[in-house]
Structures are given as structure tokens and as C-alpha cells.
Amino acid sequence: MSATPLLELRGIDKSFGPVQVLRDVAFAAYPGEVTALVGDNGAGKSTLVKCISGIYPTDAGQFVFDGRPVNIHSPRDAAALGIEVVYQDLALCDNLDIVQNMFLGREKRSGIVLDEPTMEQMAAETLAGLSVRTVKSLRQHVSSLSGGQRQTVAIAKAVLWNSRLVILDEPTAALGVAQTAQVLELVRRLADNGLAVVLISHNMNDVFAVSDRIAALYLGQMVAQVKTTDITHAQVVELITAGRSGGLGLTGESATNGNGAAPADSTTGGVS
Amino acid sequence: MRVGPSQDEIRRQNLGALLRFVHVHGATTRAELTTALGLNRSTIGALTADLAAAGLVTEGAPRETGRAGRPSLVVRPESDRVFAYAYSIEVDRLRAARVGLGGAVLDRRELDRPRGLTAAEAAPLLAGAVKEMRQALPEDAVCVGAGVAVCGMVRRDDGLVRLGPTTGWVDEPIGAALGTELGVDVPVTVGNVADVAVFAEHARGAAAGCDNVIYLYGDVGVGAGIIAGGRRLTGHGGYSGEVGHMVVARDGARCECGNRGCWETEIGEHGLLRAAGRSDARGREAMLAVFDAADRGDAQAQIAVRQAGDWLGFGVANLVNIFNPEMVIFGGTMRDLYLAAAAQVRSRLNSNGLPACLEHVRLRTPKLGADAPLVGAAELAFDRLLADPLDVS
Structure with missing residues (x-):
């Protein structure tokens, strides 16, 4: 629960040709906290994440990482800062085992051969640090793992590299109830271990179960970023679908950025 | 009239403190123990020797530190023996x-x-x-x-x-x-x-380092383990924490304790299964089946889970207002209910909790699990x- 954000974005603009996808977006992710990024389809969540991870260049705006202004031009820049992204498709290779997957493309070497013992130990320590008990052997192929276990491996892979900010894109989509619960606990544990976590989700349960802050995008604008203790389910749904809720979100016609730091008006208190 | 603790008492206290430290934190170097316990090096050495002689700890060489200087010996609890x-x-x-x-x-x-x-x-x-x-x-x-x-x-x-x-x-x-x-x-x-x-989670789990914690444990009923100001709240006879029997509805369902409208009649096993139209089923598996059905789109199960989540939020808001904890842990079936209905739990908590009490409260599931x-x-x-x-x- 730190007062200074690890990553802060200010005034981000991004267009694809004539289509402006992000408009003056401000966003912050804090160490030790889970920040949920919510928004309807096409609101700009994925584009924002791709700007953070260096896949898309931005048209305008500032990145501040750990209090210093930085430029992120490529995924390599992002990785150097300790920013890792776990995409929905997980990007794991079915025909490789867990250790090989975790070190894929960044293998440890000793001399000219691969340093298997070190890699295996690092993988084991990372999984143990996350209190992962569901994986039996580190040498089983990823093809033999369940959906929840795959997600676990993908997340462990992201935190292996002394990462400081981990972005998770819909980690519980397509998982059953029990596995969703395990992945949510893992997400929470990442933040409790001191990482800044950004969780993209459409599922309000997941968002409320683990997040400390909720950032809502509406048609390319950041309409509110509020603490999870100051907002209700109904208000978040309003922000996602209408861009405003009571005193939160867009105000009037000309609003460009409702950088909603004001506490939520909790009088609505509706529960669907 | 006693002047102060005797040498013997101090030694016993220090032995206990050292053993407790390695019991909770695992293998620790003598150097770290010196800092953590605020005792000098020779005292730590003597205490460790006493505990080792009693077969409670072992001392061994540390792993390679890669730093200059003689490495400090590592004290480990005798986990396999004691x-x-x-x-x-x-x-x-x-x-x-x-x-x-x-x-x-x-x-x-x-x-x-x-x-x-x-x-x-x-x-x-x-x-x-x-x-x-x-x-x-x-x-x-x-x-x-x-x-x-x-x-x-x-x-x-x-x-x-x-x-x-x-x-x-x-x-x-x-x-x-x-x-x-x-x-x-x-x-x-x-x-x-x-x-x-709550004792376990406070010592070595999710609540390590938190001095004001509420652990809600659910099965058929619901009870709470409460740590306030770093101490377990026991009550006069040891019976405190029966939060499942907070009356939340004047003419609610009949509880096994004989009253009506206890909190656990709404969030416990019977309440959830009743609302889901599965009154003849029982047990944790039956509850999990309701969460699963809700996830797959069964409308009645969804309503039951949301209602139970809403009720959970009501009670947690009361507890948060009364005890001002920094952490609420959901254990037993409450873990599954919280994760399945967090949107309802939090919304109700945020609406009913007093802003000052809500400020720093963290909602967690148990690190030690079952x-x-x-x-x-x-x-x-x-x-x-x-x-x-x-x-x-």
C-alpha cells in the first residue's frame, strides 16, 4: 500500500489512422496493489496494455516509472524495466516442459551448455514463493497441465525475472470455479509479495475479489480510477457502460479525462 | 516483594523467544537472530547450544553466501524429530x-x-x-x-x-x-x-504481521477467530467469536441453535442450498456444486450465490465497524462464497461499512488453505x- 505509483501514465494518446483509440489517458499502478483495468469491448484496454509493454508506440503522453520519466519503445525496454505481460493465450509451448517454458528464449547457460540444475532450481523457488502446490513435477510437458495450471506456469514465468509490474489479461477466462479461485489467490499473492499487478477482466467478481483499485476505460477515455473500497458493483457497471456514475466519471459533454480521484458516492449501494 | 525476574526466568524466556523465532521463520543464521532478538552474539551462541543439546534445533553451515567474511552458522528447527x-x-x-x-x-x-x-x-x-x-x-x-x-x-x-x-x-x-x-x-x-x-494464519500465513485480524470459518455454521491488538480474543469462558449467531433478520429462518434469523442461516450451508432449491442436498460438495452451477449460468444458483454474498457483506460490514480489523480472512466454505460472490460482498461492505473503518481493511483468503x-x-x-x-x- 504505497502512496507513490510504480508506473504512471499521463496524457496518453493513440490513434490507428483516423481512429483515435486512446484519448488523454492517465493511469497508475502501485506496488503491492492489484489495479483492475475494466472496460467494455473496444474501450481500449488491450491497446493501453500494448502501449505499456512497448508493442505500440504512443502518439503523445508521458511514462513515469519509479519516479523517473522513461521511454518505452520496444518490448525489450519494457522487460528491462521489469514489466511483464501474461496474454490471454498464455504463449506456452505444449511440447516443452515447465522449466523449458519458463526460460524459453532466456535460457541460463554454463559454458556452452544449458545450466539445467540452476534453471530447475529457480523455477522451483519461484513456484514455491507463490505457494503453488498444484504442480507435481517441473519436468512434465505443458500439454499435460490443466487450464489453471497453465495459467499458473504463465504467471510464474512472468515473475521469474525480478519483475516489478505484471499485467494479466483475463487470467480466469475459460476456467472453472475451483481453478478460478486458485488463480485469483495467486494474483493476490503476487501483489502481497510487493509487485504491482494490473488485472484486465470482464468479470466483476474477479475484480472485486482481488483488486485494490479499479480503473475504468470508456471509449478510449479513462473515466475513473478509484479505490475498490469506495465503489459498488452497480457503479462500476455504470462506468463501463455509460462512462459515468453519480459524481464519478465523465462530466458534461466536453469532458476529456475524468481523472476521478474523488471518493465514490456510495449512496446508490445497489447490488444486482 | 519481588525485585525483578530471576536469571533463570530470563534464560527461559530467551530460550523460548529463540525457539519461537526459528519455529515461525524457519532456518535463520545466528547473525540474523542476534539482530532480530536484540541479544548479543555470545548469548545467542549459548542459547543455541542449550537448545541443540535438548535436541530442538540443529546448527549447520550455511549455503555459499558469496560474501567476504566467516559465514554465520544457520540454526534450524528439528522439524523431522520434534x-x-x-x-x-x-x-x-x-x-x-x-x-x-x-x-x-x-x-x-x-x-x-x-x-x-x-x-x-x-x-x-x-x-x-x-x-x-x-x-x-x-x-x-x-x-x-x-x-x-x-x-x-x-x-x-x-x-x-x-x-x-x-x-x-x-x-x-x-x-x-x-x-x-x-x-x-x-x-x-x-x-x-x-x-x-486465525492463530496459524497470524503466525505464518496471510495475516503474519497483522495485529487486528478476523478469520471467518464457514461450514454448516459460521464462526470467527479474532485477534485484536495482537492477542487472541477469547472472551471470559473462551466462547467468543460466535458471529454466525448474530441475529440479522427478525423473522428469519430457524437456526440449529434454536433462534431465528441467525447470520449463518443466510450464508451457511443450509441457507445457500435452500435458496438454490436444493434443500435435500448437504455437505461442502453440494455447496461447491451450487457455485459451479452459478458459473455455468443456472439462474437460480446465481440468485442464491448473490444473495448469500450480499448477506456475507452485511455481516462483514458489522464486524468491520465493531472491530476495525486490518484484515478479514475467509476460510472454509466462506472462501468459496467470497470468491464466487466478491462483487456482492464488497459492494455491501462498501455501502454499509463506516468509511474510517473501511480505510485499510484487506479481504483475503487463507494462505495455509485447508x-x-x-x-x-x-x-x-x-x-x-x-x-x-x-x-x-
Whole structure:
């Protein structure tokens, strides 16, 4: 629960040709906290994440990482800062085992051969640090793992590299109830271990179960970023679908950025 | 008139503090112990030697540090040798385990518990499980005590289970029954399941370092283990924390305790299954089936889960307003309910909680998972050892 954000974005603009996808977006992710990024389809969540991870260049705006202004031009820049992204498709290779997957493309070497013992130990320590008990052997192929276990491996892979900010894109989509619960606990544990976590989700349960802050995008604008203790389910749904809720979100016609730091008006208190 | 603690008392206190530190934190170097306990190096050396002679800790060379200077010796708890038996008596199952110093579960057995089984009937079953575990015991192993976690109200003085509405027990001396059955000449300490679970999570789980914690444990009923100001809240007789019997609805459903409208009639097993239209089903599996059905789109199950989540939020808001905890942990079936209906729980909590009390409250699930009652029961037994290490061992 730190007062200074690890990553802060200010005034981000991004267009694809004539289509402006992000408009003056401000966003912050804090160490030790889970920040949920919510928004309807096409609101700009994925584009924002791709700007953070260096896949898309931005048209305008500032990145501040750990209090210093930085430029992120490529995924390599992002990785150097300790920013890792776990995409929905997980990007794991079915025909490789867990250790090989975790070190894929960044293998440890000793001399000219691969340093298997070190890699295996690092993988084991990372999984143990996350209190992962569901994986039996580190040498089983990823093809033999369940959906929840795959997600676990993908997340462990992201935190292996002394990462400081981990972005998770819909980690519980397509998982059953029990596995969703395990992945949510893992997400929470990442933040409790001191990482800044950004969780993209459409599922309000997941968002409320683990997040400390909720950032809502509406048609390319950041309409509110509020603490999870100051907002209700109904208000978040309003922000996602209408861009405003009571005193939160867009105000009037000309609003460009409702950088909603004001506490939520909790009088609505509706529960669907 | 006493002037101050004697040399002997100070030494006993320091031995306990050192052993507790390695028990909770695992292998620690002498240098770290010196800083953590605020004792000088030679004292740490002497204390460690005493504990090692008693067979409670070992000292060994550390792993390569890569730094200059003579490496400090590492003190490890004798986790494989020194252990306590831990039992957990739950609504649908009985569990017995051997927990080593340091909190690792070394061996475990699990049995189904038919509903309505009395303490006198449960004790031989648990004793049988212990006999099995004893056969695999290393030769030099030392048992320092036994602890029991039970779903029911436990008298602090003697561990008598006064009332367990969910187990159907009234005035059952489970501690004594287990003691005679096991034939172990070590005392058996009994505690309420939520109380021992919060003890475990506070020592080595999600709530480590938090001094104001509420652990909500749910099965058929709901109970809370509460730590306030770093101490367990026990109440006068040891019965505090029966939050499941907060009356939340004046003309609500009939509770097993005899009242109407208790909180657990809305968020416990019966309430959820009733709302989902599955009144004839029972047990944790049936509850999980409702969450699963809700996830797959069963409308009635979804309504039941949302309602229960809303009610959970009501009660948690009350508790947060009264106790101002920094963490609320959802254990047992409350974990599943919280994760399945977090949007409702949080929305209701945020609406009904007082802003100042809500400010720093964190909602978490148990780090120790379903092992918390066992680890906590063992903590009860270790407590005696840690108070006076050389006497007990």
C-alpha cells in the first residue's frame, strides 16, 4: 500500500489512422496493489496494455516509472524495466516442459551448455514463493497441465525475472470455479509479495475479489480510477457502460479525462 | 516483594523467544537472530547450544553466501524429530496429522465423519489414525503434545466442548476422551476451529504481521477467530467469536441453535442450498456444486450465490465497524462464497461499512488453505514447548 505509483501514465494518446483509440489517458499502478483495468469491448484496454509493454508506440503522453520519466519503445525496454505481460493465450509451448517454458528464449547457460540444475532450481523457488502446490513435477510437458495450471506456469514465468509490474489479461477466462479461485489467490499473492499487478477482466467478481483499485476505460477515455473500497458493483457497471456514475466519471459533454480521484458516492449501494 | 525476574526466568524466556523465532521463520543464521532478538552474539551462541543439546534445533553451515567474511552458522528447527499431533474435527470429516516443529505437516490421515457422530465415537477413529502414523515414526522422534481443532464452543479452562450445534455435541470432553484413547502422556489442548485457524494464519500465513485480524470459518455454521491488538480474543469462558449467531433478520429462518434469523442461516450451508432449491442436498460438495452451477449460468444458483454474498457483506460490514480489523480472512466454505460472490460482498461492505473503518481493511483468503485448522491445532501444542523449551522436551 504505497502512496507513490510504480508506473504512471499521463496524457496518453493513440490513434490507428483516423481512429483515435486512446484519448488523454492517465493511469497508475502501485506496488503491492492489484489495479483492475475494466472496460467494455473496444474501450481500449488491450491497446493501453500494448502501449505499456512497448508493442505500440504512443502518439503523445508521458511514462513515469519509479519516479523517473522513461521511454518505452520496444518490448525489450519494457522487460528491462521489469514489466511483464501474461496474454490471454498464455504463449506456452505444449511440447516443452515447465522449466523449458519458463526460460524459453532466456535460457541460463554454463559454458556452452544449458545450466539445467540452476534453471530447475529457480523455477522451483519461484513456484514455491507463490505457494503453488498444484504442480507435481517441473519436468512434465505443458500439454499435460490443466487450464489453471497453465495459467499458473504463465504467471510464474512472468515473475521469474525480478519483475516489478505484471499485467494479466483475463487470467480466469475459460476456467472453472475451483481453478478460478486458485488463480485469483495467486494474483493476490503476487501483489502481497510487493509487485504491482494490473488485472484486465470482464468479470466483476474477479475484480472485486482481488483488486485494490479499479480503473475504468470508456471509449478510449479513462473515466475513473478509484479505490475498490469506495465503489459498488452497480457503479462500476455504470462506468463501463455509460462512462459515468453519480459524481464519478465523465462530466458534461466536453469532458476529456475524468481523472476521478474523488471518493465514490456510495449512496446508490445497489447490488444486482 | 519481588525485585525483578530471576536469571533463570530470563534464560527461559530467551530460550523460548529463540525457539519461537526459528519455529515461525524457519532456518535463520545466528547473525540474523542476534539482530532480530536484540541479544548479543555470545548469548545467542549459548542459547543455541542449550537448545541443540535438548535436541530442538540443529546448527549447520550455511549455503555459499558469496560474501567476504566467516559465514554465520544457520540454526534450524528439528522439524523431522520434534512434532505434535494435530486433530481437526469438522462437520463432515475427521483429520489427524503429525506436524513438525516449524509448522510443516509431516504425515496426515483423513476420515469421513457421519453427521451425528459423538465425541466418544470419534476418539477411537482418530486414535486409529494416529496408530497408523506411529508405525512410520522415525526412531528418535519426540512428541511434545497434541492439539484439537473442533467446530464448537470450547471452554478455555479444560477444553470441554460445551455446544457444537453443527456437530450435535453438548458438553463433550473430547480432550479427555482423546487423551485416554491415545495413551500418550502428553496433554491434549482443545480449541475452536476458527480460533486456531486465525492463530496459524497470524503466525505464518496471510495475516503474519497483522495485529487486528478476523478469520471467518464457514461450514454448516459460521464462526470467527479474532485477534485484536495482537492477542487472541477469547472472551471470559473462551466462547467468543460466535458471529454466525448474530441475529440479522427478525423473522428469519430457524437456526440449529434454536433462534431465528441467525447470520449463518443466510450464508451457511443450509441457507445457500435452500435458496438454490436444493434443500435435500448437504455437505461442502453440494455447496461447491451450487457455485459451479452459478458459473455455468443456472439462474437460480446465481440468485442464491448473490444473495448469500450480499448477506456475507452485511455481516462483514458489522464486524468491520465493531472491530476495525486490518484484515478479514475467509476460510472454509466462506472462501468459496467470497470468491464466487466478491462483487456482492464488497459492494455491501462498501455501502454499509463506516468509511474510517473501511480505510485499510484487506479481504483475503487463507494462505495455509485447508491446513490452517491442523497447523493451528499443532500451534496450541507447541505453545507449551515454546513457553519453556527445556522443561517440556
